[in-house]
Amino acid sequence: MxxxxxxxxxxxxxxxxxxxxxxxxxxxxxxxxxxxxxxxxxxxxxxxxxxxxxxxxxxxxxxxxxxxxxxxxxxxxxxxxxxxxxxxxxxxxxxxxxxxxxxxxxxxxxxxxxxxxxxxxxxxxxxxELFAVWNTQASDAPLVLDGDRLHGAKVLATAAGHATRALVTADLPDGARQMILVRLAPGERADLSEWTARGMRGSATGRVTFDGMRAPASALIGGPDDYIRQPDFSGGAWRVLAVLAGGLDGLVEAFRTHLVGRRRDGDPHQQARAGRLFALQNTVRLWVTQAADIAEAGADDALIVAFTDLARGAVEAACVEAVSLVERSVGLHAFMRPEPVERITRDLETYLRQPAPDAALTGAARYFLRAALP
Ligand SMILES: Cc1cc2nc3c(=O)[nH]c(=O)nc-3n(C[C@H](O)[C@H](O)[C@H](O)COP(=O)(O)OP(=O)(O)OC[C@H]3O[C@@H](n4cnc5c(N)ncnc54)[C@H](O)[C@@H]3O)c2cc1C
CATH class of the missing domain: 1.10.540.10 (Acyl-CoA dehydrogenase/oxidase, N-terminal domain)
Structure with missing residues (x-):
């Protein structure tokens, strides 16, 4: 080019x-x-x-x-x-x-x-150009690379119809995963009808069907299974955690505005919950900072994977508790539109659902049962 x-x-x-x-x-x-x-x-x-x-x-x-x-x-x-x-x-x-x-x-x-x-x-x-990564396979039509042609679809693909450069993974005949960078015109091949989640509604997360699309050798990025190469595959989750931390920042901001706006901030019960909430907010920030440090500063591969997995569990638990505290403090308004707290809790709870959280936690536990925390 x-x-x-x-x-x-x-x-x-x-x-x-x-x-x-x-x-x-x-x-x-x-x-x-x-x-x-x-x-x-x-x-x-x-x-x-x-x-x-x-x-x-x-x-x-x-x-x-x-x-x-x-x-x-x-x-x-x-x-x-x-x-x-x-x-x-x-x-x-x-x-x-x-x-x-x-x-x-x-x-x-x-x-x-x-x-x-x-x-x-x-x-x-x-x-x-806007890029995206679409890895999740459609269970009814997984994306495969057959010669230089693609068949099948990706699902849960965010920015479908909007990202004009998508890095997709396709199964090779031996089952390995190959990254392919595809160029798409706005709206091309995207179907958002399956996205019925209650949060992240505007994310254009949908199905993209690639049947018949050509994937020449020049579009293949890296080799088989480079996409799942560790420690990058697991370690990269710190970036998702950073976005979640931002979502929690937004929730705390909306909560504070609501409580002060209704003059309910002087109440000791509200203050107790608020104190816990601010502590959780900072806990999440610290986990993100440390996970980013460890993942990007060339630490041992196994440590990066285990620490990021541990951070995932910690951030998820903190955000779930934070949502519960906010809902109890704000009350019914936390469930009513267009209260910002209502929208942000829905988005946060939806985006918190990341793949295989149990396996991440037990994998981290196995590692740290035999090694000290950094
Ligand atoms: C807003 C949003 C945008 C997204 N955008 C993209 C995107 O652009 N590209 C993309 O590729 N993906 C995307 N995804 C999909 C995402 O990467 C995950 O695939 C998805 O979030 C997995 O969530 P899940 O709860 O179904 O996970 P699961 O892994 O199915 O976990 C659900 C529960 O099942 C348990 N579990 C998992 N595996 C097993 C098992 N084998 N046996 C028993 N229990 C098990 C878990 O521990 C957990 O308790 C997006 C997801 C969201 C929410």
């Missing part, structure tokens, strides 16, 4: 992480206001993604050598990426989920792609 990367980079990437964080912080009030509308209408937050694009967030994962900030694709940017993901999750968990998928896809391409594939993805990211 003959794109002058330096030129596009100048146009699309923010000059520094500080200015990006500042720009995204400024977007939050409007993002929070629009979140209520997108939830009601179950519509994709296109404007918010456009604003992130304009702020340079979609170009931020591009490695610094190509003019980006290396966020998520270079180890040194982990604390900054954690802050950014938390901010976006605070604005709207749906937008956080979408942005996390974008970062994950670019990271995988930067890691496993051939030089020409890396250059093409860099040019696309700098041009503002």
């Amino acid at each position: 003959d794109v002058c990367i330096a030129e596009v980079a100048h146009a699309a990437a923010p000059p520094t992480i500080g200015s990006l964080l500042e720009a995204v912080t400024a977007l939050l009030p409007a993002m929070q206001t629009r979140a209520a509308f997108h939830d009601m209408a179950a519509s994709f937050p296109e404007t918010d993604v456009a604003e992130l694009r304009a702020a340079g967030a979609l170009a931020a994962p591009v490695p610094r050598v190509f003019g980006g900030l290396g966020l998520g694709t270079e180890a040194t940017g982990a604390p900054d990426l954690a802050r950014l993901l938390r901010l976006v999750g605070r604005g709207n968990l749906v937008v956080g989920r979408v942005y996390e998928g974008h970062v994950n896809a670019l990271r995988l391409v930067m890691r496993h792609g051939a030089p020409a594939q890396v250059r093409a993805a860099v040019a696309d990211a700098l041009a503002g």
Whole structure:
């Protein structure tokens, strides 16, 4: 792809992480206001993604050598990426989920792609294309790669119909999983009718059917099972936790506004619950920071996997308790639209459902039964 990367980079990437964080912080009030509308209408937050694009967030994962900030694709940017993901999750968990998928896809391409594939993805990211990772198989029609043709579908694919670059996994004849980067036009092949979840309604999470699509060798990223290569596969979950931490930040903010607004903040029972809530909020932040540190600072592979799995359980438990505290403090209003607390708890509870939580916890337990915590 003959794109002058330096030129596009100048146009699309923010000059520094500080200015990006500042720009995204400024977007939050409007993002929070629009979140209520997108939830009601179950519509994709296109404007918010456009604003992130304009702020340079979609170009931020591009490695610094190509003019980006290396966020998520270079180890040194982990604390900054954690802050950014938390901010976006605070604005709207749906937008956080979408942005996390974008970062994950670019990271995988930067890691496993051939030089020409890396250059093409860099040019696309700098041009503002939205990336996604779609791994979950349709049980009735799993995606397979047969020669150079794809057959079958992915489900639970966020930003379906909106992401124009999707990193999908397809089964090879021997059962291994192959990453393939596909280009899609807006709306192409997406069916959102199966997405009936009560939260994350605007995430455009749906089925994408690839029957008959060509997947030439130039679209294959990495080799068989590179997608599930450890410690990246499990360790990368810290980025999801950072978005969840942002969602919890947003919930605490909405809770505080509600309680103070109703002048119920002087009551000792409310204060006791609020105190516990703030402690949980900080617990989650600390887990995210530590998980990001361990995952990105080149720790032992098994430790990265076990620690991230442990963090998943801790964050899930803290968020579930936080939701329960908020609901008891706010009362019936916490279940009534358009109270922001109502929407955020639905989004948070839905996005908390991540794969195989029991196996993650027991796997971490097996590891730390024989090794001290870092
Ligand atoms: C908002 C949202 C967006 C998403 N977007 C994407 C996306 O863009 N791309 C994508 O690929 N995926 C996406 N997913 C799907 C996600 O990656 C997981 O597949 C999904 O969240 C799994 O949730 P689950 O509760 O069904 O998990 P499960 O793993 O089915 O867990 C449910 C329960 O079953 C238990 N369990 C799991 N396995 C077993 C077993 N073998 N035997 C007995 N018990 C078991 C678990 O411990 C847990 O208690 C998204 C999910 C959400 C919520």
